[in-house]
Amino acid sequence: MLTGVTVRALVGSADVAVHGLTLDSRQAQPGTVFFALRGVQADGHQFIPKAVEQGASVVVCEELPAELADATTYVQVASSAEAMAHVAAAFYGHPSRQLKLVGVTGTNGKTTCATALHNLFRELGYHVGLLSTVQNQIDEQVIPTTHTTPDAIRLNELLARMVQAGCTHAFMEVSSHAVVQHRTTGLQFAGGIFTNLTHDHLDYHGTFDNYLKAKKGFFDGLSKQAFALTNADDKRGSVMLQNTAARRETYSLRGPATFRARLIENAVHGLHLDIDGRDVQFRLIGVFNAYNLLAVYGAAVLLGEDPTEVLTILSGLTPAAGRFETIVAEKTRITGIVDFAHSPDALENVLSTIADIRQPSQQIITVVGCGGNRDAGKRPIMANLACQGSSRVVLTSDNPRFEDPNDILAQMQAGVQPADLGKVLTIADRREAIKTAVALAQPGDILLVAGKGHETYQDVQGVKSDFDDRQVLREMFALLGK
Numbered sequence: 001m002l003t004g005v006t007v008r009a010l011v012g013s014a015d016v017a018v019h020g021l022t023l024d025s026r027q028a029q030p031g032t033v034f035f036a037l038r039g040v041q042a043d044g045h046q047f048i049p050k051a052v053e054q055g056a057s058v059v060v061c062e063e064l065p066a067e068l069a070d071a072t073t074y075v076q077v078a079s080s081a082e083a084m085a086h087v088a089a090a091f092y093g094h095p096s097r098q099l100k101l102v103g104v105t106g107t108n109g110k111t112t113c114a115t116a117l118h119n120l121f122r123e124l125g126y127h128v129g130l131l132s133t134v135q136n137q138i139d140e141q142v143i144p145t146t147h148t149t150p151d152a153i154r155l156n157e158l159l160a161r162m163v164q165a166g167c168t169h170a171f172m173e174v175s176s177h178a179v180v181q182h183r184t185t186g187l188q189f190a191g192g193i194f195t196n197l198t199h200d201h202l203d204y205h206g207t208f209d210n211y212l213k214a215k216k217g218f219f220d221g222l223s224k225q226a227f228a229l230t231n232a233d234d235k236r237g238s239v240m241l242q243n244t245a246a247r248r249e250t251y252s253l254r255g256p257a258t259f260r261a262r263l264i265e266n267a268v269h270g271l272h273l274d275i276d277g278r279d280v281q282f283r284l285i286g287v288f289n290a291y292n293l294l295a296v297y298g299a300a301v302l303l304g305e306d307p308t309e310v311l312t313i314l315s316g317l318t319p320a321a322g323r324f325e326t327i328v329a330e331k332t333r334i335t336g337i338v339d340f341a342h343s344p345d346a347l348e349n350v351l352s353t354i355a356d357i358r359q360p361s362q363q364i365i366t367v368v369g370c371g372g373n374r375d376a377g378k379r380p381i382m383a384n385l386a387c388q389g390s391s392r393v394v395l396t397s398d399n400p401r402f403e404d405p406n407d408i409l410a411q412m413q414a415g416v417q418p419a420d421l422g423k424v425l426t427i428a429d430r431r432e433a434i435k436t437a438v439a440l441a442q443p444g445d446i447l448l449v450a451g452k453g454h455e456t457y458q459d460v461q462g463v464k465s466d467f468d469d470r471q472v473l474r475e476m477f478a479l480l481g482k
């Protein structure tokens with residue numbers, strides 16, 4: 001199980017029967033391996049005594065504790081997180097080697113692409129796994145998720161379940177946190193896709209350059225048997241593949257690339273594109289989705305699928321939950337749009353898409369907030385973008401987590417230009433904010449509720465209460481007789 005791991009010291013027997021792995025001392029028990037990880041909040045090394053007390057058979061750590069228990073095996077490694085990924089892959093029988101596993105990375109579009117690939121390959125007749133922000137899936141079986149990319153133990157366990165269920169393919173999101181924390185280390189990928197890189201997660205990575213390096217780290221780790229498919233139109237598209245051993249492939253809407261598309265029309269009923277000389281109508285809306293569709297098409301072709309068959313299926317695909325999901329009020333025909341835009345680029349794209357498809361008589365009203373304990377730099381920018389793209393804006397809470405919602409809102413308000421102050425309302429209670437926006441909307445208007453998309457909860461002080469933008473929007477349309 002330690003193959004691929006740089007072992008610095010081994011104390012105790014190497015011949016231990018192990019039937020479980022954990023990164024949480026509270027889950028440790030006889031027969032388990034406990035990995036002491038250095039985290040953001042705490043250092044897992046401080047929980048080694050607790051794990052041993054609970055009976056952990058093996059402890060994997062970067063520093064040996066001062067007191068060693070006789071019955072426990074200690075493995076000192078250079079990086080506990082990296083070791084955990086290798087051990088997890090081995091423990092679950094290297095499931096990634098038995099799948100065609102494709103990872104999608106980038107600031108925006110990961111869920112959209114991974115979900116579309118899952119649905120496409122299901123329709124092509126395969127058994128398929130999915131690991132995404134919205135949910136994990138084995139064919140149509142839904143397995144709830146807590147992360148965009150699970151930790152290495154859970155990840156390999158899920159991949160093993162996919163293999164057991166007969167899956168031939170799996171599509172997953174690879175977040176920048178996942179790369180830095182070695183959640184995907186030791187996996188064998190058949191391919192990687194890069195969508196785009198814009199402002200997000202600088203709270204965690206510190207600088208944009210570190211964020212870029214994290215994403216690039218995924219491509220640096222691909223093998224030469226894999227493909228690396230990048231967005232040639234993104235400023236960072238080529239740097240992503242600079243040091244990869246994988247086969248380099250590109251997609252573009254603007255210039256030469258392995259996979260090329262030309263935008264014919266971006267309309268309210270969907271996109272009309274020319275892809276590699278084929279004229280295709282899609283149900284997804286917005287130029288950003290032209291990129292997502294092209295990436296998905298390219299990956300499918302690189303996996304050996306027939307281009308015409310792929311495009312036929314893609315043309316019928318609907319968006320992932322909470323991505324440009326529309327809810328139309330019965331009487332007034334107000335169009336509610338619930339979208340997971342929680343970064344400046346996503347918000348700008350969604351608003352410019354709405355601007356492209358709206359009639360001149362339709363006003364755009366936007367409800368938006370920013371998450372707590374996340375990149376604060378996004379807050380003023382997102383508030384300003386909301387103002388630039390809308391006639392009225394209601395600033396509200398997203399998931400405040402452990403921050404004071406009013407502090408977050410004050411930081412958002414700082415981004416509102418004096419000329420726009422008149423169009424902005426600030427209502428911390430998200431339900432009230434949506435209600436107010438619905439009340440403000442005139443028949444036929446467009447009401448964007450951004451930031452939470454598919455989420456069915458609101459996280460306040462670590463407590464997740466039921467909250468679903470789509471449901472609240474429907475409720476308010478009914479309540480206000482819209």
Ligand SMILES: CC(=O)N[C@H]1[C@@H](OP(=O)(O)OP(=O)(O)OC[C@H]2O[C@@H](n3ccc(=O)[nH]c3=O)[C@H](O)[C@@H]2O)O[C@H](CO)[C@@H](O)[C@@H]1O[C@H](C)C(=O)N[C@@H](C)C(=O)N[C@H](CCC(=O)O)C(=O)O
Pocket residue numbers: 023024025026037038039040041042043044047146147148149150151175176177178204
């Ligand atoms: C910032 C971040 O990535 N945090 C992740 C990290 O937690 P942490 O570093 O805070 O852990 P910690 O609390 O300091 O504890 C350190 C270690 O001690 C252990 N511990 C702790 C207490 C105890 O009693 N015993 C014990 O053993 C913990 O299990 C942990 O291994 O490791 C944990 C275990 O894997 C993750 O659950 C946790 O995700 C938190 C919940 C999170 O919110 N992560 C977000 C930011 C995230 O990962 N997001 C990306 C997507 C971002 C995107 O949109 O692109 C994702 O992939 O989901």
Ligand SMILES: Nc1ncnc2c1ncn2[C@@H]1O[C@H](COP(=O)(O)OP(=O)(O)OP(=O)(O)O)[C@@H](O)[C@H]1O
Pocket residue numbers: 106107108109110111112113133148173195196288289291292322323324339340341342345346347349350453
């Ligand atoms: N290719 C794209 N370029 C820019 N914006 C996009 C793109 N695709 C989707 N978006 C916008 O970003 C939002 C999030 O999309 P999606 O959930 O697919 O991204 P993600 O990368 O999975 O996000 P997360 O990092 O939270 O997992 C969408 O609701 C939409 O507003």
Ligand SMILES: N[C@H](CCC[C@H](N)C(=O)O)C(=O)O
Pocket residue numbers: 133148342370371372374398399451452455
């Ligand atoms: N995966 C992203 C999702 C953010 C969604 C937004 N609603 C928020 O809570 O900030 C994150 O964890 O940063």
Ligand SMILES: [Mg+2]
Pocket residue numbers: 110111112132133134148173
């Ligand atoms: Mg996602």
